[in-house]
Amino acid sequence: MPVPKAPPHGLACLALLAACHFPAWAADVNAGAKIAANGGSQGAAACASCHGSNGEGTASFPPLAGQSAGYLERQLHDFAAGQRKAPTMEPNARALTDAEKADVAAYYASLKLPIQSKVGPLPKAKDGNGAWLVERGRWEDGIPACAKCHGPGGTGVGVDFPAIGHLSAAYMQTQMDAWKNKSRQAGPLGLMGSIARKLSPQDIQDVAAYYQQQHGSAAASH
Numbered sequence: 001m002p003v004p005k006a007p008p009h010g011l012a013c014l015a016l017l018a019a020c021h022f023p024a025w026a027a028d029v030n031a032g033a034k035i036a037a038n039g040g041s042q043g044a045a046a047c048a049s050c051h052g053s054n055g056e057g058t059a060s061f062p063p064l065a066g067q068s069a070g071y072l073e074r075q076l077h078d079f080a081a082g083q084r085k086a087p088t089m090e091p092n093a094r095a096l097t098d099a100e101k102a103d104v105a106a107y108y109a110s111l112k113l114p115i116q117s118k119v120g121p122l123p124k125a126k127d128g129n130g131a132w133l134v135e136r137g138r139w140e141d142g143i144p145a146c147a148k149c150h151g152p153g154g155t156g157v158g159v160d161f162p163a164i165g166h167l168s169a170a171y172m173q174t175q176m177d178a179w180k181n182k183s184r185q186a187g188p189l190g191l192m193g194s195i196a197r198k199l200s201p202q203d204i205q206d207v208a209a210y211y212q213q214q215h216g217s218a219a220a221s222h
Contacts, residue, residue, distance in 0.1 A: 027069065027102040027103050027105065027106035028103045028106070029103070029106050029107050029110050030107075031100075031103040031107075032100075032102075032103035032104040032105070032106050032107025032108070032110075033107045035047065035096070035100055035103060035104045035107070036048050036051075036055070036104055036107055036108070037053075040092075040095055040096045040097070040100050041097065041100065042095045042096070042097065043095045044092045044093075044095035044096045044100070045092050047064070047104060047108075050088065051063070051064050054111065055108050055111050056114070057166075061088075062167060062171050063114070063166055063167075064108040064111075065108055065111035065112060065113065065114065066108070066109070066111055066112055066113025066114065066163060067108060067109060067113070067156065067162055067163055068109060068156060068158060068159055068162065069102075069105040069106045069108075069109035070105075070158070070159035071156070071158075071159050071160070071162050072104075072105035072108055072109065073101050073102055073105035074159060076093045076096060076101040076104075076105065077093075077101065078184075078185060079092075079093035079094075080093040080094045080096070080101075083184075083185050084178070084183070084184045084185060085178065085183035085184065113155060113156075113163055113166075114166055114215075115153055115154065115155055115163065115165045115166045115211075115214075115215045116153060116155065116215075117151060117152045117153045117155045118152055118153035118214050118215075119152040119153075120135075122135055122136060123135050123136065128206065128210065129202075129203065129206040130205075130206035130207050130208075130209050130210030130211075130213075131210050133145070133146060133199075133203060133206065133207050133210075134146040134147055134154070134207055134210050134211070135147055138198075141198050142194070142195075142198060143195055143198050143199065144195075146164070146207060149161045149191075150162070150163070150164050150165070151163075153165050153211075153214055153215065154166070154211050154214075160187055160188050161187075164211070165211040165214065165215055166211070166215060167208065167211075168208060169204050169205045169207075169208035169209070172204045172207065172208055173201060173204045175196075176196040176199060176204060177196075179192050179193045179195075179196035179197075180193070180196050180197055
């Protein structure tokens with residue numbers, strides 16, 4: 001019987017990375033809904049107690065509905081490992097099993113994102129700082145347009161770039177501060193850490209206000 005040939009080195013590496021990154025189980029949306037409503041099997045609190053009954057977010061906690069499952073699952077792992085600091089989330093993430101993390105992430109991803117992709121004309125200077133930062137960026141300071149990574153209307157792109165078009169200025173600022181003080185991982189190539197150090201509080205207010213203008217009450221309520 002012929003001996004199977006080993007895969008090329010590059011393919012073997014890719015297979016290993018895939019095995020490490022993806023869980024061996026299929027996420028269960030229904031199980032995730034139960035965790036969101038009632039908590040986990042090892043004492044994690046119900047997600048709904050902070051993030052709202054439908055993942056809509058509250059004054060103190062961000063919305064989760066419609067975010068990428070991969071993004072949400074990664075954040076839970078980061079909280080559990082202490083790589084993203086938050087006194088409420090760290091113990092709750094540690095109390096979720098890996099399967100429960102995948103389940104609850106899949107559940108929130110199955111819900112409708114309350115904002116829609118919006119593509120408009122590039123702003124002119126008179127349109128304001130928020131429109132300029134979101135749609136054009138401030139390249140002289142090394143700041144790319146928010147829309148280039150987070151999608152038109154801030155609806156998110158893949159695992160690395162979450163939906164931000166419905167976040168409050170206050171929550172955006174707390175995350176900028178977390179990247180600045182390195183209490184949150186800065187994502188691909190350390191991009192957000194670099195950007196956070198270049199954005200002023202007024203910039204954040206302007207960006208949030210522009211998204212609110214685009215999306216109306218959906219952005220205003222979170």
